[in-house]
Amino acid sequence: MLKAEPKTILNFLANYFDSLKDLFDIQATDGVIQRERLAQVLAERNDNIEATLLEYKILRKIGEDFEFRDTYFKLFEFILNEFRPLLPETIQKYEQSIGKLFQKIREGVKGDTLILRSRIDDLYNEIKEFSEAVEKNTIRLLAETRELKSNVDKLDYKEKVRKASFWIDYYIIPLNNILDINHVDSITNKLFDISQYTNVRRLNFNDESIRVQFEKLYTFLVMTNDNLLRQSKLLTNELLPLIERIRTESIILTGWIEFLKQPYKSPVPKIFKPERNYPYSNDMYLNAKEYLEQFITEENILVEDPIANSDKWVFNKELYRSKMLEQLPIDSFFDWCGLTLRSEYKDIETDKFFALTGLLFEDDIMLELDENEKDRKLIKTSQMTLRVPKIKILKYGIS
Amino acid sequence: MEFPRYHKDIVSDLMSGKFILASDPKFVSLKESEEFYSSFFKESFGYEIEIKTDFAYLLSYETGEQLSRDICLFFAILSFELDKDGKNFLEEIQYAEFETEKLDEYFSNSSYAELILNNNQMKDAFSRKQFYTTLNRRNIIEKTGENKFTFTQAYKVFIDFAADFAKGKLNAVNEYN
Numbered sequence: 001m002l003k004a005e006p007k008t009i010l011n012f013l014a015n016y017f018d019s020l021k022d023l024f025d026i027q028a029t030d031g032v033i034q035r036e037r038l039a040q041v042l043a044e045r046n047d048n049i050e051a052t053l054l055e056y057k058i059l060r061k062i063g064e065d066f067e068f069r070d071t072y073f074k075l076f077e078f079i080l081n082e083f084r085p086l087l088p089e090t091i092q093k094y095e096q097s098i099g100k101l102f103q104k105i106r107e108g109v110k111g112d113t114l115i116l117r118s119r120i121d122d123l124y125n126e127i128k129e130f131s132e133a134v135e136k137n138t139i140r141l142l143a144e145t146r147e148l149k150s151n152v153d154k155l156d157y158k159e160k161v162r163k164a165s166f167w168i169d170y171y172i173i174p175l176n177n178i179l180d181i182n183h184v185d186s187i188t189n190k191l192f193d194i195s196q197y198t199n200v201r202r203l204n205f206n207d208e209s210i211r212v213q214f215e216k217l218y219t220f221l222v223m224t225n226d227n228l229l230r231q232s233k234l235l236t237n238e239l240l241p242l243i244e245r246i247r248t249e250s251i252i253l254t255g256w257i258e259f260l261k262q263p264y265k266s267p268v269p270k271i272f273k274p275e276r277n278y279p280y281s282n283d284m285y286l287n288a289k290e291y292l293e294q295f296i297t298e299e300n301i302l303v304e305d306p307i308a309n310s311d312k313w314v315f316n317k318e319l320y321r322s323k324m325l326e327q328l329p330i331d332s333f334f335d336w337c338g339l340t341l342r343s344e345y346k347d348i349e350t351d352k353f354f355a356l357t358g359l360l361f362e363d364d365i366m367l368e369l370d371e372n373e374k375d376r377k378l379i380k381t382s383q384m385t386l387r388v389p390k391i392k393i394l395k396y397g398i399s
Numbered sequence: 400m401e402f403p404r405y406h407k408d409i410v411s412d413l414m415s416g417k418f419i420l421a422s423d424p425k426f427v428s429l430k431e432s433e434e435f436y437s438s439f440f441k442e443s444f445g446y447e448i449e450i451k452t453d454f455a456y457l458l459s460y461e462t463g464e465q466l467s468r469d470i471c472l473f474f475a476i477l478s479f480e481l482d483k484d485g486k487n488f489l490e491e492i493q494y495a496e497f498e499t500e501k502l503d504e505y506f507s508n509s510s511y512a513e514l515i516l517n518n519n520q521m522k523d524a525f526s527r528k529q530f531y532t533t534l535n536r537r538n539i540i541e542k543t544g545e546n547k548f549t550f551t552q553a554y555k556v557f558i559d560f561a562a563d564f565a566k567g568k569l570n571a572v573n574e575y576n
C-alpha cells in the first residue's frame with residue numbers, strides 16, 4: 001500500500017528525472033541496476049533518494065541489486081520513446097492467445113453472455129498489447145538501423161555487418177513474417193478473420209450490450225489493421241533496404257580488404273586496352289603518356305645554383321674595340337659582329353652579339369646608315385633572328 | 400549502308416578505352432543498336448562490348464591490366480579510408496563530390512602507406528593528379544572543378560568486382576571449412 005499521494009509521486013519523478021533517466025539507461029543496457037551503480041548515479045547529483053525510490057515502489061530489490069518495477073520501466077520507455085525490442089518469438093505468443101480467445105468466442109457465442117463479454121474484453125486487450133509490441137519494435141529497429149547506417153559509434157565494418165545481420169535475421173525478417181498479410185499463418189491474417197467475424201456480429205447479435213462490445217472491438221480492429229499494415233510497409237520499404245544496404249556495403253569492403261592483402265596477385269576486372277595507335281591519331285599523345293607513366297621512376301632532382309663566374313662571358317670591350325679599329329672601314333657593322341663572334345664561338349649568342357653592338361657608340365668612329373629597306377640583313381643568333389640595317393663604319397676624320 | 404547516329408564517335412570513344420555513359424547522347428544510339436555494335440566489334444576486331452543500363456564499355460582480348468589494378472587499388476583504399484572516417488563509402492562514391500586535397504589527406508594518412516608508396520599512380524599528390532586525368536579521360540570520373548570530381552556510373556565495374564571478390568573468398572573459406 002502506498003502512503004504517498006499520487007501527486008507527490010509524480011512531483012518526485014519530475015524533480016529527480018535526470019537521475020531516474022540514468023538509472024533507466026543502466027537497466028536498459030545491463031538488465032539490472034547494481035548497488036554500486038545506483039550509489040554512483042545518486043552521488044553524482046547529490047540525490048539522496050534511495051529509500052524513497054523503494055518506498056514509492058519505483059525500484060525493487062533483487063538480492064543486493066535493484067530494478068525498476070514494470071509499470072515505471074514501461075512509463076520511461078514510453079515517454080523516452082526508447083523501447084527494448086521484443087524478440088519476434090515473444091510477439092508470436094500473441095498469435096496463440098488471440099487465436100485461442102477467438103476460437104472460444106466463436107464456440108461459446110450462443111452460451112453465457114457474461115463469459116462472452118469477458119472473452120471479448122480479453123481479446124481486445126491482447127490485440128492492443130500485440131499492436132503496441134509491434135509498434136515499439138518497429139520504432140526501436142528503425143532507430144537501431146539508422147544509427148548503424150550513420151555509424152555514429154564508428155564501428156568497424158565487421159562489427160557493422162555482424163549487427164546488421166543480427167537485426168535482419170533475428171528481428172526484421174521474423175517480424176515481417178508475423179505481419180505479412182500474404183502469409184496464411186501470420187497474425188495479421190488472423191486479425192482480418194476476426195475483423196470479418198466481429199463485423200457481422202456487431203450487427204446481428206441479439207444482446208445489445210454484447211453488440212456494443214463487438215462494435216468497439218471491430219472499430220479497434222480496423223484501426224489496428226491499418227496500423228499493422230503501416231508497420232509492415234515500414235519494414236519492407238525502409239528497414240529492409242536500409243539494413244540490406246549496410247550488408248552490401250560491408251561485403252564490398254570485405255572484398256576490397258581481401259584484395260588489398262595481395263593486390264598484385266589477384267585477378268582484376270577487364271578493361272579495354274587500346275591496341276592500335278597511329279602517330280597521327282588524336283589520342284596518340286595521351287595514350288603514349290598513359291603507357292609510359294606506368295614505368296616512370298622519378299629520381300630526385302637537385303637544383304643547384306650555377307657556380308658563380310665559372311664560365312660567365314665577360315665582354316672585353318678594349319679587345320673588340322681594337323679589333324674593330326684595325327679592320328676599318330667596315331662595310332656592314334652587324335655582319336662584322338656576326339663574323340667576329342663566329343670566328344671565336346660555335347654559335348652567335350644573343351647576349352654576346354648585343355654586347356658587341358655597343359661598339360657603335362665609340363667616339364673615334366663615324367657611322368653611315370644605309371636607309372634602303374631592301375638592304376636589311378638577317379642575323380641568326382642562338383635564340384632569335386635579328387633584322388638589322390646596314391651600317392658602314394669609317395675612321396673618324398677620314399673620308 | 401546507313402550507320403547508327405554518332406557511329407564514328409561511338410567507335411572512336413570505345414576504341415580509346417572510354418566508358419560511354421547514359422548521360423551522353425551517344426549512349427542512346429548505342430543502346431538502340433546494341434545488336435549491331437555487338438557484332439560490329441566482334442567481327443571487326445574480336446572485341447566484346449558490355450552495354451549495361453547506364454554505361455557501356457569495350458573489352459579486348461588483351462586487357463589494360465596495370466591500369467585496372469591501379470584503379471582497383473585506388474577504390475579499395477578510398478573505400479577503406481571513407482569507412483574508417485565513419486562515412487558510408489558506397490553513398491559517398493555514388494553521390495559525393497571529392498576534393499583532391501581531402502583525398503590527399505586520406506592517402507597520406509592511410510595504413511596502406513606501403514602499397515601507396517610503391518604504386519606509381521598513387522605515391523604522391525602529383526602522381527594522383529595525373530591518375531585523375533587518366534580516370535577523367537576514360538570517363539570513370541567527371542571533373543567538376545579545378546580540384547574536384549565525382550565518380551560516374553563506371554564505378555560499378557570495380558565495386559561489383561569487389562563484391563564478387565568477397566563472395567569468391569567467402570565461398571572459398573566455406574568450402575575449406
